[in-house]
Amino acid sequence: MTAPNRIDYLRVSLIDRCNFQCVYCMPEGADLQYALREHWLTHDEILQLLSEVFIPLGFTRFRLTGGEPLLRPGIVELVEAIAHLPQTQDLAITTNGFLLEKLAQPLYDAGLRRINISLDSLNAETFQKIIGGKGKSRWQDVWQGIQAAHRVGFSPLKLNVVVIPGINDNEVLDLAALTLNQEWHVRFIEFMPIGNDDLFEHKGWIDSAAIRAQVTERWGLTEGQVAGNGPADVFQIPGAKGTLGFISQMSECFCDRCNRMRLSADGLLRPCLLNESSQIDLRSSLRAGVSLSKIREQVGILVGEKPEINFKMRESGITGAYSRTMSQIGG
Ligand code: SAM
Numbered sequence: 001m002t003a004p005n006r007i008d009y010l011r012v013s014l015i016d017r018c019n020f021q022c023v024y025c026m027p028e029g030a031d032l033q034y035a036l037r038e039h040w041l042t043h044d045e046i047l048q049l050l051s052e053v054f055i056p057l058g059f060t061r062f063r064l065t066g067g068e069p070l071l072r073p074g075i076v077e078l079v080e081a082i083a084h085l086p087q088t089q090d091l092a093i094t095t096n097g098f099l100l101e102k103l104a105q106p107l108y109d110a111g112l113r114r115i116n117i118s119l120d121s122l123n124a125e126t127f128q129k130i131i132g133g134k135g136k137s138r139w140q141d142v143w144q145g146i147q148a149a150h151r152v153g154f155s156p157l158k159l160n161v162v163v164i165p166g167i168n169d170n171e172v173l174d175l176a177a178l179t180l181n182q183e184w185h186v187r188f189i190e191f192m193p194i195g196n197d198d199l200f201e202h203k204g205w206i207d208s209a210a211i212r213a214q215v216t217e218r219w220g221l222t223e224g225q226v227a228g229n230g231p232a233d234v235f236q237i238p239g240a241k242g243t244l245g246f247i248s249q250m251s252e253c254f255c256d257r258c259n260r261m262r263l264s265a266d267g268l269l270r271p272c273l274l275n276e277s278s279q280i281d282l283r284s285s286l287r288a289g290v291s292l293s294k295i296r297e298q299v300g301i302l303v304g305e306k307p308e309i310n311f312k313m314r315e316s317g318i319t320g321a322y323s324r325t326m327s328q329i330g331g
């Protein structure tokens, strides 16, 4: 086993619902059991857990996600409160960008500096096919959200692309080209069998190495660097202002490098995205009046077990057949 990482990064899901129904995440018709609203951790509970449990255990870096975190009522106030905890060293959000045009400035003013926006296509029609739903494509809204985030000064602005064969793999070079003239970081994520196993079986997934090969053939590729806490391998097209990231959880398991824990909107703490057996229910403990020092002790034990869990996940690999989707766990 390699030396354990420092576990200091918490992804906090604020909501398991979404205004998109991405084909790889929560496809239309999927029978998802949403958490009851009264089971969502309240803002006070989230802040209490961060300041009294996670921060004393050494967590200093937080990412807000979902579902779609910008749908969470009071998101700006929550961001402000977390950004101003004295120990917060890094606060980021992952969003689909649909509500970002109007929220980019308030979020920035609240203290947020890092943002990841999902953008799987530059083609409005393909985009709409991916995100589901009827009516006019929402691509333009998301694009305006991205532009607003850029104008406001989020840096590095990161764009997440899940590459699905036969759906958006023909756009890899166009998406990579976004980094030529802007200091953006475009990250290609390998499609995982979590959320839509049928699509995964039917379409398969594309290896990061194949995408790198396409980019290399077109422009060449050198190693690069970008600020952040993620598992991406970072590269740069020679002369480009921005960078490219590759998240290769299917082709190159990075469980041994994993430094993150995940807290779901309904208060379940998981040491691993895909490990369903080791989670603990912090909401029930809090609401049953278990003391914060006792909860801290339980969380500390789980954090201590994580290197071993990472090791087992590395051995077992990604198997499919997971009961919660990324939107429910907090991707
Ligand atoms: N709604 C926000 C968004 O889409 O950015 C945040 C939550 S979403 C679950 C977080 C990330 O998980 C997104 O970048 C999304 O593309 C990714 N994701 C969801 N399902 C996935 C899957 N089956 N394979 C790979 N990535 C996935």
Ligand code: SF4
Residues within 6 Å of the ligand: 018, 019, 020, 021, 022, 025, 026, 066, 067, 068, 096, 118, 326, 327
């Ligand atoms: Fe919603 Fe994000 Fe999942 Fe798409 S990937 S359905 S935007 S949670």
